[in-house]
Each structure stands twice: as C-alpha cells, then as structure tokens.
Amino acid sequence: MQRGLVIMWPGCVWLLWAATAGGATADPTIAGHSVKLDSQGKIIPWYVPVEKAYSEFLHRRWNFVKNAPAAPPSASSVPVQRSKFPQYYFYNGYVTRNTNEVVPDGWMNDVGEKIPNWFESARLYYAYTGDLSVMTIVKGMVDHSLQYGTSATDFAWPCFPYTAANAGDTVYRGFTSAGRFVLHETHVDHAGEMGLTYYRMYQFYGERMYLDAAIAVADALAANVRTGNAEKSVWPYRVNMQTGQITSEYCANWIGCYALLVELARAGHGNPTAYVAAAAKAREWILHYPMKTGYWTDGHTDNPVKSHTYKSNTSKSNAILYLFEHPQFDPDWRTNIPKYIGWTEQFFVHRTSGGEPATAFGANVVGEQDDFNFKMDYQTARYAAECARWYRVSGDESYREKAYRSLNWVTYCSDAEGRATESPYSLHLATWWSDCYGECPRMFYQVFAAIPEWAPPGEDHILYSYGVLVSVIYRPGLVEYRACDPTGVEYLRLSYRPAHVALDGRSLPERADLTTEGWSARSLGGGDYAVTVRRARAGVVGLTASSAASDSSTGK
Structure with missing residues (x-):
C-alpha cells in the first residue's frame, strides 16, 4: 500500500x-x-442536506456574530469602555486555538474594511430572511465609527473616516502601534467605501446624519480628485488627514468611491456637478490603467504598500463584480471579465505561498495579495461569485463548475456553530471578522443570483439585489419589499409561481426578455421558481401567489 x-x-x-x-x-x-x-472525486459540502448547505452557512455565521463575546476591559481612564461592546468592534479578528474560546487578535482594527463588508452582508441577509437584528448589529458599529472615528472639521481632509485603528482602541486615530502608519493616516479608497455605506444607511434608516456623513466623504473626494497616470492614481492611496500630506500615491480600488459619487449625484444630494466630474475622472483612469495593466493595487488596511505594480485580488474583484450590474461602465466588459477571472487564477490560485495548495479536491482556492498570498475563504468566495455570474452571462459550463467546487470548499471553513477558520492551511494566521463575517458571506448572494438552483428548495428568499431593500415581508404566498434605488433588478427563489407582480400596486408585465421593466419566472422543479424583477422606478414590489393574496397586500 x-x-x-x-x-x-x-x-x-x-x-x-x-x-x-x-x-x-x-x-x-x-x-x-x-x-x-x-x-x-471532487469536493461537495460537508453539511447535509447538501441542497441547504450554502444557506445554512449564512445562518450559522450570523448566529456566531450574534453570540460573540464582549471585548476585554480597557483602562478606566478611556472615554469609551471596551467591555460594553462585542470583540468585533475593536479587533481585526481572533486566533484559532484548541479550545472554543474566542481570543482577540492584537494586531489592529480594520474599520474601513469591516464596516462596508458587514453592512453589505447584513442588508443582503436581511433581504434574504427578513431578520432585522443583523442590521441593528451593523448600525451600532457604524454609529460608533461616526462618533469616534471621523476626522476633525479643521483637517485638510475634514469629516473623513479613519479606516484603521490600533487593536483595542475605542477612539479611532489610525493604526500606529506597528510603526507602519502615522497618526491620522487613512486609506482613501476604503474611506470612500465607508462613505457609500453611510449613504446606504441613509437609504435604509432615513436618518439625516448618514446622508451628511456620505456627502462629507464625497465632497472630500471631489475636492482632491486629480488626473492620474501609471504611477499616481486618480486619488492618492493614503493621506495624513490632518496635514494633507500624501503618504502613498497609487491604488486601484476605486469602485466604491466611484459608486458613492454617481449614486449621490443621481439622487441630487450634495454637489452633483462636482461629483459627476470626479466620477468621470475615476472611470477614465480605471479603464486606462488597471483595467489594461492588471496592477490592481491595494494593501488593505494594514499593509503599507507604496507601489504602482502591486496586486490585490480584492480591488480587481470589486471592479469585476461591479461590471455585472453596470456593464455600461466598461465597453469591453465581455472581454475583461473572463480575462480577469483568469488573472486571479494566474496570480492567486496557481501562485501559492508557504507550500499551500493551488487546488483542493477539484476546487480552486484563492489567495489575497502579493505579499500575503495565503489561501482564504473570503477570496475563494469572491472567485466563486465571479465565476457563477460569468456562467450566467456566457453559458460556459466550466465557470459553473469552478464556482461550485470553490464555494463547496468555502463551506468547510466554518464549524457547526459558524466559527470561521479563514486560512485552513495556515492555522497560525488570525481569522478576520471583516473577511469571514462580511466579505465572504456577501458573495453567496451573488452566486444565488446567478444560479438560483443552489438556494434552498421549498423556501422563499430574495436572493440578491445591488440596491438597498427595506420593509421586507415574507408570508405564505407573498413576498414584499420596498426598493430604494430608482432602477434595479432583484433576484428571488420562490416556492410558488407568482400570479401577480406589482410595483406600487400597478401590475408589472411578465416578459421573456427583461431589457425593460417587468418580471420573468423560470421553473426550478418541485414547484419552485427563479424569479427576476426589473424596475424602472423605486417603490414597493409585491409578488403574490394568487390575486386574492394580491388584494390583501398593503402595497406600502
């Protein structure tokens, strides 16, 4: 043998x-x-029944967050006592040990990654389940960051988010403890993503403070936009917010900043003229430089990158996933999407660190960035989302297979309680809250949008929407929600075929081709249907199993 x-x-x-x-x-x-x-001989989920494995993964990860322990006590002299909050407020992650104890990692706090990713994960899970408690969790984190992690009004970059902090700090002033960054230094790309989160919080809750915070971020972006080149991006990557000094010139992770500017301008908030001009510069630079060169630079919030040739899978993935919702951004999107899925395979699947495997039981497993290329659950989930969505566009079955095997591998990175192991081949690495409880699970919904067959059968779920949905209602034979964006597409899996789909009480037409407003349904077998709704205006959408149910819907 x-x-x-x-x-x-x-x-x-x-x-x-x-x-x-x-x-x-x-x-x-x-x-x-x-x-x-x-x-x-290829990997399938460990959870049974297999057809509910992906959904169960999402439920269990949120259950782990809901039961997370409190942060350890801080000195009595600090303005905010740490122990009043869960660990994930003030630490990047936790370390994996042989016990069930959740021990905070003492490296730093990646506020600028955690808040946008947790918000997206929460608002998608809320739409998927109707569970509002996850939005309450994220609201607390966002409110704390606004109060204790925003630059002073007299700074060169005023009212702008701090994107990192020292581990355990309850007041955010930057990640300085490792000597990598200076006091008041922030990452402009991640600050822009936080601004987008503030705007979407305004859409969800209607509270003016979130809109004001989003406008302040957009104003700073519009005031500091520049004509970039191959070595200097359209905005500087990192700045000292107090002095305005640029500490790193190049980054390629600008989709969040672009989206903030165009969405505020579309809604008429702030200074639309300045936002449109800044967004146009950003789009032109992205298409002319990283989309052509492949230098998708981003050091996340803890790596002091000063390079215009450094590569990060996250910044590339953000851009590619944006194209599925906004193909007009890039006239060559049908070429660039598969090109950059291949780019990930070249640099972050087949190129490995520390002897880690490129593949496992038929699954491609994906690393993070040039100087930290360990295989991780959230990067593998990103890759699965890109492959699944490209399969839906192209019909190429090889991408469906890639998505399936990689997402199956990701399911192994959670235990029965939803405790994550981010890097199962390198257990000495910490498991990060932002990656495993925000960035990773939010990718599952994009997979569901592309392949609704992988959502659980016999259940009703809103699978994915790019825009914010509120007032979600699930009742037998009825799903209802209010869409905040003026246009949008929502993807659902239902245990019934809708007899009636309405927007603000007016029937939408069923169409075979959803190039205009309407809805479509495709049988998944067993009485289930994949339903897509395209809207040309904001409002309340109701999908009912019968006209009687439609008559009972409030439409509000």
Whole structure:
C-alpha cells in the first residue's frame, strides 16, 4: 500500500491522505471536517442536506456574530469602555486555538474594511430572511465609527473616516502601534467605501446624519480628485488627514468611491456637478490603467504598500463584480471579465505561498495579495461569485463548475456553530471578522443570483439585489419589499409561481426578455421558481401567489 502523504506548514497540518497504524486510510480533512467527495472525486459540502448547505452557512455565521463575546476591559481612564461592546468592534479578528474560546487578535482594527463588508452582508441577509437584528448589529458599529472615528472639521481632509485603528482602541486615530502608519493616516479608497455605506444607511434608516456623513466623504473626494497616470492614481492611496500630506500615491480600488459619487449625484444630494466630474475622472483612469495593466493595487488596511505594480485580488474583484450590474461602465466588459477571472487564477490560485495548495479536491482556492498570498475563504468566495455570474452571462459550463467546487470548499471553513477558520492551511494566521463575517458571506448572494438552483428548495428568499431593500415581508404566498434605488433588478427563489407582480400596486408585465421593466419566472422543479424583477422606478414590489393574496397586500 502506498504510504500516506502529510504536507506541513508553520502552525498547521494539511491532511491529504493519511494511513492509520492498522493500514486503513483516514478521510482527508479541511479545518476539522472530513472531506466529502462525489463520484468524480471532487469536493461537495460537508453539511447535509447538501441542497441547504450554502444557506445554512449564512445562518450559522450570523448566529456566531450574534453570540460573540464582549471585548476585554480597557483602562478606566478611556472615554469609551471596551467591555460594553462585542470583540468585533475593536479587533481585526481572533486566533484559532484548541479550545472554543474566542481570543482577540492584537494586531489592529480594520474599520474601513469591516464596516462596508458587514453592512453589505447584513442588508443582503436581511433581504434574504427578513431578520432585522443583523442590521441593528451593523448600525451600532457604524454609529460608533461616526462618533469616534471621523476626522476633525479643521483637517485638510475634514469629516473623513479613519479606516484603521490600533487593536483595542475605542477612539479611532489610525493604526500606529506597528510603526507602519502615522497618526491620522487613512486609506482613501476604503474611506470612500465607508462613505457609500453611510449613504446606504441613509437609504435604509432615513436618518439625516448618514446622508451628511456620505456627502462629507464625497465632497472630500471631489475636492482632491486629480488626473492620474501609471504611477499616481486618480486619488492618492493614503493621506495624513490632518496635514494633507500624501503618504502613498497609487491604488486601484476605486469602485466604491466611484459608486458613492454617481449614486449621490443621481439622487441630487450634495454637489452633483462636482461629483459627476470626479466620477468621470475615476472611470477614465480605471479603464486606462488597471483595467489594461492588471496592477490592481491595494494593501488593505494594514499593509503599507507604496507601489504602482502591486496586486490585490480584492480591488480587481470589486471592479469585476461591479461590471455585472453596470456593464455600461466598461465597453469591453465581455472581454475583461473572463480575462480577469483568469488573472486571479494566474496570480492567486496557481501562485501559492508557504507550500499551500493551488487546488483542493477539484476546487480552486484563492489567495489575497502579493505579499500575503495565503489561501482564504473570503477570496475563494469572491472567485466563486465571479465565476457563477460569468456562467450566467456566457453559458460556459466550466465557470459553473469552478464556482461550485470553490464555494463547496468555502463551506468547510466554518464549524457547526459558524466559527470561521479563514486560512485552513495556515492555522497560525488570525481569522478576520471583516473577511469571514462580511466579505465572504456577501458573495453567496451573488452566486444565488446567478444560479438560483443552489438556494434552498421549498423556501422563499430574495436572493440578491445591488440596491438597498427595506420593509421586507415574507408570508405564505407573498413576498414584499420596498426598493430604494430608482432602477434595479432583484433576484428571488420562490416556492410558488407568482400570479401577480406589482410595483406600487400597478401590475408589472411578465416578459421573456427583461431589457425593460417587468418580471420573468423560470421553473426550478418541485414547484419552485427563479424569479427576476426589473424596475424602472423605486417603490414597493409585491409578488403574490394568487390575486386574492394580491388584494390583501398593503402595497406600502
């Protein structure tokens, strides 16, 4: 019998095929789960029933957040006592140990990544389930950041978000403890993403303070936009907000900033003329430089990158996923999307760090950035989302297969309680709250939008929408929601075929081709349907199983 193979990295063992002392073989494992394989020898989810595995993954990760322990106490002299809040407010993540204890990682706090990703994950889960408690969780984090993590009004970049802090700090003034950044230094790209979150919080809650915060971010972006080149991006990557000094010139993660500017301008908020002009410069620069060169630079919030050739999978992924909703952004989107899925495979699948595998049981597993290319659950989920959505556009079955195997691998990165293991091949690395409880789960909804067959059967769910949805109602034979954006597309899986779909009480036509306002339904078998609604205006959408149910709907 062939001897079993064990491959080891610092702090972990990855078991590919191990022999027991008696000569029998043990099952391969990932993050403590025995790997389940299909008849082709390829990975399938560990959870049963398999058809509910992805949905259960989302539920359990949020359940873990809901039960997260409090942060350790801080000194009595600080203005905000840490122990009154959950750990995830003030720490980037936790470390994996042999006990169930959740031990905070003492590295830093990635506010500028955590808040946008948690908001997106929360608003999508709320739409998917109607569970408003997750939005309440995120609201607390956003409110704290606004109060204790916004620059002074007399700074060169006034009323602008701090995107990082020292681990455990309850007042955010930058990540200075490691000597990588200076006091009041922020990441302009992530601050713009926080601004977009503030605007979407305004859409969701209607509270003026969120709109004011979003406008302040947009005003700073419009005031500091520039004509970029190959070495200097359209905005500087990092700045000292107090002095205005530029500390890093180049970044390519500008889709969030662009979206903030165009969405505020479309709604007539702030200074639309300045926002449109700044957004046009951003679009032109993105298309002319990173979209052509492949230098999608971003050091996230803890890596002091000063390079115009550095590569990050996240910044590329943000741009590519945006194209599925906004193809008009890039006239060559049909060429660039598969090109950059291949780019991820070249640089972050097949190029590995520390001896980690490129693939596992038929799944491509994905790393993060040039100087930190460990395989991670959230990057693999991003890749699965891109592949799934490109499959829906192209019909190329190979992308469906890539999405399926990679997302199956991601399910192994959670235990039965929803506790994540972000890097199962390098257990010495911390598991980050932003990555595993925001960025990773939000990708599942994009997969559902592309392949509703993978959402759970016999249930009713809003699978995905780019825009904010509020007032979500689920009742037997009825799904209702209010869409905030003036145009949009919503994807659903329903346990019934709608007899009536209405927008503000007016019937929408059923269409085979949804190039204009209307809805379509496709049978998934077993009485379930994939339903798509295209709107040309904001308002209340209701999908009812019968005209009687339609008559009982409030339409409000």
